[in-house]
Amino acid sequence: xxxxxxxxxxxxxxxxxxxxxxxxxxxxxxxxxxxxxxxxxxxxxxxxxxxxxxxxxxxxxxxxxxxxxxxxxxxxxxxxxxxxxxxxxxxxxxxxxxxxxxxxxxxxxxxxxxxxxxxxxxxxxxxxxxxxxxxxxxxxxxxxxxxxxxxxxxxxxxxxxxxxxxxxxxxxxxxxxxxxxxxxxxxxxxxxxxxxxxxxxxxxxxxxxxxxxxxxxxxxxxxxxxxxxxxxxxxxxxxxxxxxxxxxxxxxxxxxxxxxxxxxxxxxxxxxxxxxxxxxxxxxxxxxxxxxxxxxxxxxxxxxxxxxxxxxxxx
Amino acid sequence: xxxxxxxxxxxxxxxxxxxxxxxxxxxxxxxxxxxxxxxxxxxxxxxxxxxxxxxxxxxxxxxxxxxxxxxxxxxxxxxxxxxxxxxxxxxxxxxxxxxxxxxxxxxxxxxxxxxxxxxxxxxxxxxxxxxxxxxxxxxxxxxxxxxxxxxxxxxxxxxxxxxxxxxxxxxxxxxxxxxxxxxxxxxxxxxxxxxxx
Numbered sequence: 001x002x003x004x005x006x007x008x009x010x011x012x013x014x015x016x017x018x019x020x021x022x023x024x025x026x027x028x029x030x031x032x033x034x035x036x037x038x039x040x041x042x043x044x045x046x047x048x049x050x051x052x053x054x055x056x057x058x059x060x061x062x063x064x065x066x067x068x069x070x071x072x073x074x075x076x077x078x079x080x081x082x083x084x085x086x087x088x089x090x091x092x093x094x095x096x097x098x099x100x101x102x103x104x105x106x107x108x109x110x111x112x113x114x115x116x117x118x119x120x121x122x123x124x125x126x127x128x129x130x131x132x133x134x135x136x137x138x139x140x141x142x143x144x145x146x147x148x149x150x151x152x153x154x155x156x157x158x159x160x161x162x163x164x165x166x167x168x169x170x171x172x173x174x175x176x177x178x179x180x181x182x183x184x185x186x187x188x189x190x191x192x193x194x195x196x197x198x199x200x201x202x203x204x205x206x207x208x209x210x211x212x213x214x215x216x217x218x219x220x221x222x223x224x225x226x227x228x229x230x231x232x233x234x235x236x237x238x239x240x241x242x243x244x245x246x247x248x249x250x251x252x253x254x255x256x257x258x259x260x261x262x263x264x265x266x267x268x269x270x271x272x273x274x275x276x277x278x279x280x281x282x283x284x285x286x287x288x289x290x291x292x293x294x295x296x297x298x299x300x301x302x303x304x305x306x307x308x309x310x311x312x313x314x315x
Numbered sequence: 316x317x318x319x320x321x322x323x324x325x326x327x328x329x330x331x332x333x334x335x336x337x338x339x340x341x342x343x344x345x346x347x348x349x350x351x352x353x354x355x356x357x358x359x360x361x362x363x364x365x366x367x368x369x370x371x372x373x374x375x376x377x378x379x380x381x382x383x384x385x386x387x388x389x390x391x392x393x394x395x396x397x398x399x400x401x402x403x404x405x406x407x408x409x410x411x412x413x414x415x416x417x418x419x420x421x422x423x424x425x426x427x428x429x430x431x432x433x434x435x436x437x438x439x440x441x442x443x444x445x446x447x448x449x450x451x452x453x454x455x456x457x458x459x460x461x462x463x464x465x466x467x468x469x470x471x472x473x474x475x476x477x478x479x480x481x482x483x484x485x486x487x488x489x490x491x492x493x494x495x496x497x498x499x500x501x502x503x504x505x506x507x508x509x510x511x512x
Contacts, residue, residue, distance in 0.1 A: 185362050230362040231434040233370045283436050 084259070085170035085267065086207060086214050089252050089314045091122075093201035093218040095272040099248065126202040130215045133257040143197040145264065146219040146253050151190050153177075153266050158186050170254055170265045183232045191224040191244050200250065204257070213257040216267065221249045238281050252314075273310040347452075352377045352476050356433075372435045372481040373444070376425035377474060380451045381417055385473035388414045388448035392475065399484050400426060400441040418475060425479050435481050442484035449474040 065072075131137050153168040157177060169177055201218035225247050227239040239245075254267035287305060289298060355375040363370060381388070391414050395403040400422060407419040422443075429435040451472030458468040 183357065183359060185359070187362065228362075231372075232359055233372055233434075234360040234363040235369060235372075235434070236362075237434060283434065 082171045083207075084256055084262075085172050085254060085265070086205065086216070087172060089268055089270065090205040090216060091203050092252075092270055092312070092314055093250060094312060095200075095220075095250055095270065097272075097274045099220075099272075123202045126204040126215070127199075129204045129213065130202065130217075130257065133213070133215075134255075139199040142217065142264075143199050143219050146199075146217070146251060147193065147197045147221060147223075149253065149264065149266055150221070150251055154188050154190070157181070158188050167263065168265055170267045173265070173267050176268065184237070185230040185234065187226075187228045187230070187241065189226040191226060193221070193223045194246060195222040197221045211258065214254060215257050216252055216254045217264075218270065219251045219253060221247075221251060223247055223249075236282060239279070268314050271313055273312040350377075372429065372433050374425050374429040374433050374435070374441075374479045375476070376421060376428060376479070377476045378417065378421050379474045380472045381414070381475060382471075383414045383417070383473055384471045385448045385450050387412065388418075388473050388475060391415055391418055392446045392448050395443050396446050397484055397487065398443055399439070400443065400479060401439050403443050414475075418477075421475055421477060422479075425477060429479060429481075440481055440483070441479045442482065443477060444480040445476070445478040447476055449476065 127137070127139070149168055153165065156164040156168060160178075160181075165174060165178070198220050199217055200220045203216045204213055205216070206213050223246075224244045226241065226244050228236060228241045229238040231237045250270040250272070252267045252270065253264050255264045256262035290303070292298060352375050355373075360370060391407070391410065391412060395406065395418070398406070404419055404422055407415040407422070426438050426441060429441060430438050435441065451474050453472060454470040456468045456470060458466045460466060
């Protein structure tokens with residue numbers, strides 16, 4: 001009687017406790033039912049990469065391409081060197097402070113002018129060397145020629161006449177003149193010259209070998225010009241069409257003397273350390289603020305915008 | 316062979332030369348490698364006079380071959396059409412779709428480009444004028460079905476194009492339903508009978 005009763009009890013128990021978890025049912029000690037809990041292996045959600053890939057990863061793609069018959073052209077690691085112009089301005093001219101502040105008619109102005117005329121010995125030597133290669137070189141005539149080259153080069157820049165620009169400006173000066181100007185309209189006019197241009201400095205460096213001479217002459221120019229730059233959409237970015245500005249410039253003109261087909265071309269400009277600040281552009285620009293530590297606040301009242309150092313640089 | 320050559324020669328001489336009017340009907344399609352959208356950034360305008368209205372700056376930017384579906388990208392592109400750029404970036408940042416993250420990067424790149432290269436003064440003063448997605452190059456794979464049947468599976472890629480214009484976003488006039496109904500009734504009333512007595 002006990003065994004069949006127990007069997008039915010077990011069946012009932014199983015039926016009623018079917019919703020219960022196995023652990024709870026097994027803990028019922030009154031009916032020690034033999035535990036049969038089906039346990040399956042844990043599903044592998046992560047499949048190791050070796051199982052999925054069909055081909056080995058150590059294959060050499062270059063060897064496979066060569067075997068297939070693909071031929072790669074030989075790569076030449078060359079860097080082009082330009083020998084028609086030098087890479088910079090050697091021994092740049094340091095313009096004296098207060099230049100063009102005094103008029104030539106006053107006593108101090110005359111003194112300045114006479115000092116400038118008697119240049120240093122190195123410049124005289126350089127001019128003599130240039131005269132050996134170019135017998136028609138004169139200081140006065142050359143200054144006028146330099147001004148003409150300057151005017152023509154800037155005229156070509158407004159029209160963006162690449163060929164003419166390359167013949168009037170050296171390869172080093174060309175990117176400095178034209179960077180960022182491709183999609184802008186530049187309108188430039190030369191109104192008049194306030195003082196006659198003057199040769200102020202000359203140097204004759206030789207590159208690599210001893211006889212390979214390049215002549216670099218610095219010309220001082222004081223003139224009135226009009227400059228207006230428009231952006232891609234025709235809106236005024238800098239300057240104005242009506243207001244002329246007085247400009248004091250130190251142009252560096254260069255020529256490869258040893259080359260019989262060499263021409264005097266604009267090489268760069270020297271901007272003195274005491275030059276006045278340029279006009280700001282017609283646009284508000286964000287200046288990056290100081291680096292703050294976490295928790296530090298920006299004090300706008302005590303903050304001074306850092307100004308760059310007044311150093312002479314070559315343009 | 317000579318006969319055929321002669322016939323073709325005669326045909327060529329007989330064929331009329333297409334004038335400009337006929338040529339305009341021909342569809343000159345662009346090839347797959349043309350990047351027309353980026354070339355719109357290179358268009359130059361002549362300088363403006365002082366009394367002219369200031370022309371708003373336009374920046375075109377795109378990203379090619381994004382690993383996403385063009386139909387799914389369209390929903391996001393349609394969402395940000397006409398929004399100001401700050402609003403668009405904010406909405407995309409908190410959107411759960413995969414394309415939203417990519418679109419946000421594209422918008423931020425375009426904003427930086429506008430300030431750096433296209434003389435835009437304030438980076439917030441931009442709005443999304445045009446934004447749409449296009450089909451990129453698809454890779455085709457085989458999708459195996461039962462009973463030896465197969466289908467061609469497309470691994471989809473899309474392009475995303477956006478045009479930012481300087482200024483505040485244009486206000487769209489919202490028409491109420493009453494206004495629309497009034498317009499409809501007015502249209503009905505305007506009907507006349509022509510050539511009547």
